[in-house]
Amino acid sequence: MSVLSVRDLAVDLMTGAGVIRAVDGISFDIDAGETVTIIGESGSGKSTTAMALLRLLPDDLAVITGHAEIAGRDVAGTRKHIGALRGRTVALIPQDPMTALNPIATIGRQMVEAIRISNRGLSRTDATRKAVGLLRDVHIKEPERRLKAYPHQLSGGQLQRVLIAMALSTGAELIVADEPTSALDVTVQAGILDLLLEIQETTGAALLLITHDLGVARLMSDRIHVMKAGQFVESGDVEDVIGNPAHEYTRTLLDALPSVGPWEEVPV
Numbered sequence: 001m002s003v004l005s006v007r008d009l010a011v012d013l014m015t016g017a018g019v020i021r022a023v024d025g026i027s028f029d030i031d032a033g034e035t036v037t038i039i040g041e042s043g044s045g046k047s048t049t050a051m052a053l054l055r056l057l058p059d060d061l062a063v064i065t066g067h068a069e070i071a072g073r074d075v076a077g078t079r080k081h082i083g084a085l086r087g088r089t090v091a092l093i094p095q096d097p098m099t100a101l102n103p104i105a106t107i108g109r110q111m112v113e114a115i116r117i118s119n120r121g122l123s124r125t126d127a128t129r130k131a132v133g134l135l136r137d138v139h140i141k142e143p144e145r146r147l148k149a150y151p152h153q154l155s156g157g158q159l160q161r162v163l164i165a166m167a168l169s170t171g172a173e174l175i176v177a178d179e180p181t182s183a184l185d186v187t188v189q190a191g192i193l194d195l196l197l198e199i200q201e202t203t204g205a206a207l208l209l210i211t212h213d214l215g216v217a218r219l220m221s222d223r224i225h226v227m228k229a230g231q232f233v234e235s236g237d238v239e240d241v242i243g244n245p246a247h248e249y250t251r252t253l254l255d256a257l258p259s260v261g262p263w264e265e266v267p268v
């Protein structure tokens with residue numbers, strides 16, 4: 001059974017300027033251990049898709065139609081299940097790690113709280129021990145010291161590692177990552193992507209990745225869906241889509257990708 005299954009999902013946004021069909025009838029599945037990427041230009045509906053699946057759009061802003069199931073639970077037709085799924089079965093890794101944490105609480109306090117929500121009955125001491133282990137898993141040095149720090153004392157890359165650790169703490173079956181590296185320095189982006197791949201290998205989680213970067217999509221995905229104006233204009237195995245783009249729009253995205261030529265002799 002797919003961890004995420006989406007059929008004919010549509011999202012209408014009620015804006016001051018009228019109704020915008022931001023997502024217009026998309027269908028896809030993600031199995032355990034798979035990475036599926038939605039790629040597309042700004043405004044194509046990628047984030048709206050993710051936010052709709054997590055039911056993070058207010059009802060007076062968004063009307064969702066179609067079908068979507070996370071771990072077999074309906075999340076499109078009703079809000080009934082998403083509360084229990086969020087922070088346990090499904091975890092969100094945000095675009096901007098700087099604003100995702102509470103600035104006035106220590107990393108340790110926020111991690112311990114998240115851990116105790118998904119592991120009821122766990123003592124504070126055991127939750128702290130678990131937090132230390134999780135920070136080690138995401139390759140943060142001196143985890144005991146980091147737990148006492150406040151968000152502003154960590155770099156963007158370290159904060160994103162903390163948020164990934166929090167996603168891990170819940171034992172998520174589905175991780176949704178909306179542009180997880182776009183707010184970070186290029187020098188730390190590769191490290192975060194590596195970490196996501198490593199985590200997926202060890203936990204077998206399904207990953208829904210959103211990016212506008214074809215290089216990232218190529219590195220990470222089993223399948224990609226190219227999104228334009230709320231629809232998937234092309235879908236398939238990442239190498240097939242990149243190697244033989246059927247759609248003009250995909251070719252435009254490809255053109256934005258720096259081509260990797262043969263090694264050149266560097267004169268010394």
Ligand SMILES: Nc1ncnc2c1ncn2[C@@H]1O[C@H](COP(=O)(O)OP(=O)(O)OP(=O)(O)O)[C@@H](O)[C@H]1O
Pocket residue numbers: 013014015020022040041042043044045046047048049061212
């Ligand atoms: N809160 C909102 N109110 C009104 N319109 C919105 C809102 N959020 C998104 N939209 C509109 O919905 C459409 C899809 O936006 P969305 O944020 O999903 O795109 P995206 O693919 O994530 O873009 P980006 O790459 O810039 O993050 C756009 O036309 C956008 O203007």
Ligand SMILES: [Mg+2]
Pocket residue numbers: 046047048
């Ligand atoms: Mg977006």
